[in-house]
Amino acid sequence: xxxxxxxxxxxxxxxxxxxxxxxxxxxxxxxxxxxxxxxxxxxxxxxxxxxxxxxxxxxxxxxxxxxxxxxxxxxxxxxxxxxxxxxxxxxxxxxxxxxxxxxxxxxxxxxxxxxxxxxxxxxxxxxxxxxxxxxxxxxxxxxxxxxxxxxxxxxxxxxxxxxxxxx
Amino acid sequence: xxxxxxxxxxxxxxxxxxxxxxxxxxxxxxxxxxxxxxxxxxxxxxxxxxxxxxxxxxxxxxxxxxxxxxxxxxxxxxxxxxxxxxxxxxxxxxxxxxxxxxxxxxxxxxxxxxxxxxxxxxxxxxxxxxxxxxxxxxxxxxxxxxxxxxxxxxxxxxxxxxxxxxxxxxxxxxxxxxxxxxxxxxxxxxxxxxxxxxxxxxxxxxxxxxxxxxxxxxxxxxxxxxxxxxxxxxxxxxxxxxxxxxxxxxxxxxxxxxxxxxxxxxxxxxxxxxxxxxxxxxxxxxxxxxxxxxxxxxxxxxxxxxxxxxxxxxxxxxxxxxxxxxxxxxxxxxxxxxxxxxxxxxxxxxxxxxxxxxxxxxxxxxxxxxxxxxxxxxxxxxxxxxxxxxxxxxxxxxxxxxxxxxxxxxx
Numbered sequence: 001x002x003x004x005x006x007x008x009x010x011x012x013x014x015x016x017x018x019x020x021x022x023x024x025x026x027x028x029x030x031x032x033x034x035x036x037x038x039x040x041x042x043x044x045x046x047x048x049x050x051x052x053x054x055x056x057x058x059x060x061x062x063x064x065x066x067x068x069x070x071x072x073x074x075x076x077x078x079x080x081x082x083x084x085x086x087x088x089x090x091x092x093x094x095x096x097x098x099x100x101x102x103x104x105x106x107x108x109x110x111x112x113x114x115x116x117x118x119x120x121x122x123x124x125x126x127x128x129x130x131x132x133x134x135x136x137x138x139x140x141x142x143x144x145x146x147x148x149x150x151x152x153x154x155x156x157x158x159x160x161x162x163x164x165x166x167x
Numbered sequence: 168x169x170x171x172x173x174x175x176x177x178x179x180x181x182x183x184x185x186x187x188x189x190x191x192x193x194x195x196x197x198x199x200x201x202x203x204x205x206x207x208x209x210x211x212x213x214x215x216x217x218x219x220x221x222x223x224x225x226x227x228x229x230x231x232x233x234x235x236x237x238x239x240x241x242x243x244x245x246x247x248x249x250x251x252x253x254x255x256x257x258x259x260x261x262x263x264x265x266x267x268x269x270x271x272x273x274x275x276x277x278x279x280x281x282x283x284x285x286x287x288x289x290x291x292x293x294x295x296x297x298x299x300x301x302x303x304x305x306x307x308x309x310x311x312x313x314x315x316x317x318x319x320x321x322x323x324x325x326x327x328x329x330x331x332x333x334x335x336x337x338x339x340x341x342x343x344x345x346x347x348x349x350x351x352x353x354x355x356x357x358x359x360x361x362x363x364x365x366x367x368x369x370x371x372x373x374x375x376x377x378x379x380x381x382x383x384x385x386x387x388x389x390x391x392x393x394x395x396x397x398x399x400x401x402x403x404x405x406x407x408x409x410x411x412x413x414x415x416x417x418x419x420x421x422x423x424x425x426x427x428x429x430x431x432x433x434x435x436x437x438x439x440x441x442x443x444x445x446x447x448x449x450x451x452x453x454x455x456x457x458x459x460x461x462x463x464x465x466x467x468x469x470x471x472x473x474x475x476x477x478x479x480x481x482x483x484x485x486x487x488x489x490x491x492x493x494x495x496x497x498x499x500x501x502x503x504x505x506x507x508x509x510x511x512x513x514x515x516x517x518x519x520x521x522x523x524x525x526x527x528x529x530x531x532x533x534x535x536x537x538x539x540x541x542x543x544x545x546x547x548x549x550x551x552x553x554x555x556x557x558x559x560x561x562x563x564x565x566x567x568x569x570x571x572x573x574x575x576x577x578x
Contacts, residue, residue, distance in 0.1 A: 056396055057412075059540060060523060065536075082396075109549075117544075136225065145234060152231075152237070
């Protein structure tokens, strides 16, 4: 059997999705790419069901908050092809005013809690999720605590600010 | 005036209509319950002793480690990882060190890698001892638990020689270990290799052909490989279903590719298979430790960290006398080191499965974002769906065999 390389994954994805997949990079050898929320489910379905690639194992779903970007939230999927032992990281950037993304929980049952956790901490709305409730925090928390605007400590404390260290 | 009572035959229904025996009962198992070994709440609907449906509520000991980690320099995050899976904290510590070393491109000397392998495999044994011992307790066999607990105590003594702590170990630093293993530590590791096999053998003999144990566990909570992969299971419970996915073999770290060990897999995915897979993994861990000790002999003595003065704290006596050491000491303690703007994902084979660290660095003193892929959190997800149709007592041994650790579940 041929070996699955990052280049092969890129060419296969570009053949199907064209310019809907972009910003390819390989930090530490792990293929990272971006797509938009209209394409993400089709993309996940393709790489999961492709007979050669077989990215059947969903390692993780999480999100990152970049307040300075126009599209503030990145939803990050780590998917693993066990048969080739290749990992892939897919990012979808979405805006803060409309933080919606379709759910992957009908592709993998394991995505259910991962998406609930992401919703709980970032407020990302996974559309079509069967049970989108808070999971680790209390139900009446009212905020999404992993967003950068929610301070961990007293926000007036300045002795830990980076500018004191020349940054 | 006398009134004759109506005698009810013993078989007659007590209620003619609205029989409460037909109603389902809602039962709260947990948050604190002696059978759950931790803070887990499951609200189940039961029909007699059979579970009809249930919901797991988690998060009772959520401590916001991911948020705290965004405000701590890298070296202060190691104690947080201790408290994820506190039954095998050295694996978490090493996983975190390796993540940062991957980010900083630090090459670790072979001897240090072998030392790490020893510590991680000891931790795996300690974790599996607890899981299998508790599984015995939950099936009604208390004695096995007590036999092996003595050996876990001995592993903790080895930790004490290595780092001074027992449970939340905080072993090692980014770049290596804080000190070399002393002679007593090596001696105790060798002694452990001699004294543990007979105990493990005895423990195994108590269970693996025990009729009561087999009937209690075999075909209980059997899971197919397809279901397990669908729920993103990893670790011993995935291997019990027959999928040979082990991070140590798939994406070797710490020179695991140089070691000769087998990956035990089950066939049925039931509680009995999980027990046997964990037992066999302990034997394999012993093999790995033996090989690691041999390999260490061939490496230059006294090497216990990488030569990276910009990231590894200098010895204290040099800090007071040597200018450069003072500068590096100050820079490291203040978090003033040059981390590249990059993101890394590093996975290690924790005792419960793939423990992943997804670290995004923006070059600052603290991680921009750190996400733990916690195997217990992901493995526990199937517990409520798979419990429906089970007896309560089966669901309880199913939970023990999943080995869900509350600290890792809630992070």
